[in-house]
C-alpha cells in the first residue's frame with residue numbers, strides 16, 4: 001500500500017515536470033476554447049459557446065491568454081486582462097485575472113516541490129502583471145481560499161436585496177424612458193464618473209461595453225434622462241430581466257448606475273411603478289447601502305412577520321493582490337485629516353518580505369523602503385483587505401487578525417484606508 005502511494009507521488013511529480021507555459025494569441029484560440037470547455041463546461045457540446053466567447057466581441061488582446069501544456073496537450077489556462085482600478089481617488093493599472101482553470105483530468109497534481117497546474121499558471125500570471133507594471137492584480141474567485149495561496153484578499157462588500165415592490169418609495173420618476181442608441185456617450189460618461197467616485201471599481205473598457213450591450217436584448221434597459229433635453233446628462237440607468245421561475249414574478253437588476261442619491265431614489269420609484277406586473281425586485285448594492293431606511297417598511301425582520309419586508313444577503317466577490325506597494329499606495333489619497341507614519345512588513349506568499357514606511361501627510365501617502373523593524377507584520381492577504389477598505393484595521397484586531405499589541409497610532413493610520421465609499425466593483429470579468 002505504502003509503496004503504491006509513493007509510486008503515485010512519483011507519477012504526479014513526473015507528470016507535472018514537463019509542463020510548458022506559453023502566452024498565446026488568436027492563432028491558438030481554438031485550442032484555448034477547447035481548454036476552457038474542458039475546464040468549466042458540463043458537456044463537450046458546449047464548445048461552440050467557448051468559441052463564441054473568443055469571437056469578435058471579446059476583451060482578450062494578443063498575448064493575454066496563457067496555456068499550460070503537457071506533452072503537447074493543453075491542460076490548463078488563465079487570462080490576464082489589462083484594466084484600471086480606482087482606489088481612493090487614484091487610477092491604478094490593474095491586471096484582471098480571468099478564466100483560471102485546469103482541465104478535469106489534470107487537477108490536484110501538486111506534490112512536494114512541484115506545484116499543481118493552476119498554481120503554476122497563477123505564478124506565471126502574476127509574473128506577467130509585474131512585467132506589465134500593473135501594481136494591482138484583481139480577480140473574481142470561484143473560491144477565495146484558493147486565491148489566498150497567491151496573496152489575494154477580499155476587496156469588495158456587496159449585499160443582495162430582495163424587496164417587495166409594495167414597500168419601495170413612491171414618487172416622481174418622470175425622466176425615465178427606454179434607452180436609445182444616442183444615449184451611449186452619456187451613459188459611458190455617467191458610468192466613468194461613478195467609477196472615479198467609487199472604491200475598487202474597475203473601468204468599463206470599450207470592449208466590455210460591447211460585451212454587456214450584446215446581452216441587453218435578454219432584458220430591457222431604461223434610463224433617467226431627467227427633465228433635460230436630449231443632450232443633458234443621464235442620471236441613472238437600469239438593465240433588468242424578469243424571473244418567473246419562483247412563486248412570484250421578480251425583477252432582476254443585472255446592471256445599474258446612478259449619478260447621485262436623488263437619482264438612485266428615482267430609480268427605486270421607477271421600479272415601484274412596476275408593481276402591477278411584478279411582486280419584488282432583486283438588486284445588488286454596496287454592502288453599506290442603507291436601503292431599508294428609504295423603504296416604506298424599514299424592518300429587516302428578527303422574527304416571523306406577516307407584512308411585506310426586505311431581505312438582504314451580504315456577500316464577498318472581488319479579491320485583489322498588491323504587487324507594487326509604493327505605486328499602489330502613492331496613487332491613493334486618504335482623508336485630508338490623516339497624517340502619521342508607520343513601518344510595515346508584508347509577508348508575501350512567494351516567501352519574500354516587503355518592508356516599508358508609510359508616511360501620510362494630510363492624506364498624501366509616501367512609501368519608502370526601510371530596514372527598520374516593523375510596527376506591524378502581516379500577510380499579503382490581510383494587507384490587501386485593509387488597503388482596499390474591505391476590512392478596517394480596528395475590526396481586524398477585534399477578531400484577532402492583528403495583534404493586540406498593535407499601537408493605536410498604527411491602527412488609526414490603517415483605519416483611514418476604510419474611510420470613504422465601501423469597496424464595490426460594478427465591472428465583472
Ligand SMILES: CC(C)(COP(=O)(O)OP(=O)(O)OC[C@H]1O[C@@H](n2cnc3c(N)ncnc32)[C@H](O)[C@@H]1OP(=O)(O)O)[C@@H](O)C(=O)NCCC(=O)NCCS
Nearest residue numbers: 099100101102107108110111112114115116117118119142
Ligand atoms: C480550481 C482549479 C483551477 C484548481 O486547479 P488545480 O490544478 O487542481 O490546482 P492546484 O493543483 O494548483 O491546487 C489545488 C490544491 O493543491 C494545493 N497544491 C498545489 N500545489 C501543491 C504542492 N506542491 N504541494 C501541496 N499542495 C499543493 C493547492 O494549494 C490547492 O490547495 P487548496 O485546495 O487547499 O486550495 C481547478 O479545480 C478548476 O479549474 N476548477 C474549475 C473551477 C472554476 O470554476 N474555476 C474558476 C473560474 S475563473
